[in-house]
Amino acid sequence: MIVPVIVSGGVGSRLWPASRQSHPKPFLPLENGRSLLLNTYERAASLESVADVVTITARDSSFKTVDEYEHYDGGPVRNHYLLEPQGRDTAAATAVAAAYVAGAFGDDAIILLLPADHVILDREGFRAAVAKAAQRASEGRIVTFGIEPTGPETGYGYIEVDGENAVRFVEKPDVATAQSYLESGRFLWNSGMFCFAAGSMITAMQDLCPEILEKSRLAIEKGDREEFDDGRIETTLDGETFAGVPKISVDYAVMEKVKNLSVIRADIGWSDVGTWSSLSESFARDADGNSAIGDVAMVGAHNCFVHSENRLVGLVGVDDIAVVDTRDATLVVKKDKAQDVKALFEQLRDAGHEAHASFPKGRRPWGSYTILDEGPGYKVKRIEVRPGGCLSLQSHKHRSEHWTVVQGVAHIVNGDANLVLEANESTYIERGNIHRMENRGKEPMTLIEVQTGGYLGEDDIVRYEDIYGRS
Template identity: 55%
Template sequence: MKIIPTIMSGGAGARLWPVSREAHPKPFIKLADGKSLLQHAFLRAALLPDVEQILTITNRELFFKTEDEYREINASGIACTYLLEPMGRDTAAATSIAALHVQQAYGDDAIIVLFPADHMIRDLDAFRAAAVEAIELAARGRLVTFGINPNYPETGYGYIEADGQDVVRFVEKPDVARAKEYIASGKFYWNSGMFCFSAGTMVELMQQHCPEILDQCRKSLLAAHQSNAVSGTQVALDRDLFAQVPKNSIDYAVLEKAEHIAMVGCDIGWTDIGSWNALSELIEPDGSGNRINGDAMLIETENCFIQSSERLIGTVGVQDLVIVDSADAVLVAHKDHAQNVKQLFAQLKASGHEAHSLHRTVHRPWGTYTTLEEGQRFKIKRIEVKPGASLSLQMHHHRSEHWVVVSGTAKVVNGEQELILNTNESTYIPCGHKHRLENPGIMRLVMIEVQSGDYLGEDDIVRFEDVYGRE
């Protein structure tokens, strides 16, 4: 029996701004142990029995960063397949694409264990045991969901009412009074959003309950472009066809309509990292109830969560705050309003502020760039290029650039010239010149780029050739 762990990785993670951004969403958030939520999800997937292949569903723009994250931890060399969505169409589409792909590759009986990348599970032995139980049920044709034994009346989660292993009904997020009733009854579980099923079972259920989603996903998958990745295979879904997939969650599209759904009740140390309050629970509190990740000095401070990646944060005489510092933004919120950070994110997006999408350091397939300073008609960046990597052959309509090598060796195309630049050497690229930057060495190339011009937006770029398929 083939078992395919499948990770759904995406979403903006608006409640976890300023660390989570559209181009750097919640799964890439690093925890106190130095690993990201996505890396923890991969390591969980690798614990399942007889795993030879891990499937990941993510956005096309996040592929290279996802592959980099896996490369850091995939010591055993598990093969990876990436199903790449051109845009998000919610979990029903993601589930459909996974089921159709696995059915085509391994047949109806192959078992999929599907879970989001942005959850945290602390008891890995209990998780594996629950997954084994779910796999056995799925092999008998059941669609299985994982129910979490609740230990307090949480109003931010959906609930599952169960009679033994049989699901009675799914319930939307309740108010406090009803959540207390659910807990007291002993029949209700938190809905974890994790599922297990055979590929054939899910395709059959989607054909019955949401055929338009299944059919459009099948068309997009049949027209997909498949190519080799460093760690396995990437399957890029057809943009135009996938854009026509109706947007819906797997809960509404299938689970609330299907019969004979099974549930595995479990106590696995599960947390849906949906807010800064939830993330703070992963850190042990001090004697005053403060949870600190980073460098902080606290005086007369109680019950606060403080995270700093670069700078010292000092507090005096405050209580019940969430304080999160990043390179280009600071969040200060009362704990009781942590869920409303998404409103701040939405306002940033509506106003066109770049902080909703990008960090000061932006990851690209070839490396990273960090905006050091910008003002009227100029921008200064620090650029790092991986060994053997190259930027696209490109041109800008509205800006010129001056490149200075800080360390490493740069191979540069500048108009009709091809140059090799070493440390402390530079070149000037006039507006309208075709140019390319490449690192031919075995060490990282670090350089400073000074841009000048009337418009310095990231969308002022015309690509002519690109090894990453972005032209």
């Protein structure tokens, strides 16, 4: 029995401005129009004998993950979600996976641990590698997938191998060291994918990192579990307990020390999408080596990549660059400097610039909002509430709001008043008033919100009730 566990986390700072804290890189689209996360899910769910898929993700990303999986058109699969209140790195995620799967399916269940941000072009090769790894795992081995290097890549970790045995793990090397690894023939890229029986990993972690295992187990036991009508099961890990789990990678905590580690050589068209340069490799190229997403025109450009979300982007006479244009930010970077985008992201974060964290358009469990205009003391939003969507019962300490319905029917709580507003009707929400809006209809509901006040940040919300568990 194989139980895929997808680990979906990480900001992906090198993929700014399309990836941000509120919209991490697993949600970025590939050439087929489907996100990295959905492509990973499809690979996992379509494996033979898979009936259940577990996804470990941030609590705040759970609704977007559920939305992504609704686009899967394969056979029936039961989804389990383990929701982290905060990220604690891959050792914690691995411990949570092992403890949960062992409890739900038994110690002998085979876990296929998959990061959500990989590209794998050869599906058949992937299935064959998984089958081989699962056999080794059933014999008590912990298995990792090593990728045959195609060049002296400095953005990946490496594994030194002797046959099917791992000798050592090596962090991202410099160019000269990577070249020596390539020439030796003894090193593979570390894919970060693993396969093991749940009981085997529990035994290893009891010996090597017992605190991580026990606190992860306790975070599951003390967490909130909910089963939904569509069959999915959500467990929100206990925040206080999980915050105490040591933050360390599974490579350091387990893989570099464990004695029963095997390596499967996997020639599967694999790429760890960490930069705009590596992401561009997964797209078809024209005769000049260019690739693009969106409305793009190029003249005399070579080996360029363009990601445009909202408008036409033109390139003339340039080579070896990536251009990423979003609604509120534009990045231009030489492909060989793509790793350095992280430094730009950190500069924006340290300066408190909103563009590091969120977009003018944000998705929420109830729908979405788009910032149309803003200035000193005011902000204008378009709010779209899906059928059945309901914002939390909330108030604001620093701002007042004016709501005008432009489509559908809004059921609104405004202080002591309960209102039903149709198109071209409005209400004023005074600062401090407890309020809520709800769409009880079968069509989307849209309204325009005008905020005024001295502080208009998204964190100026006091929640009293929330059907999505955010209060």
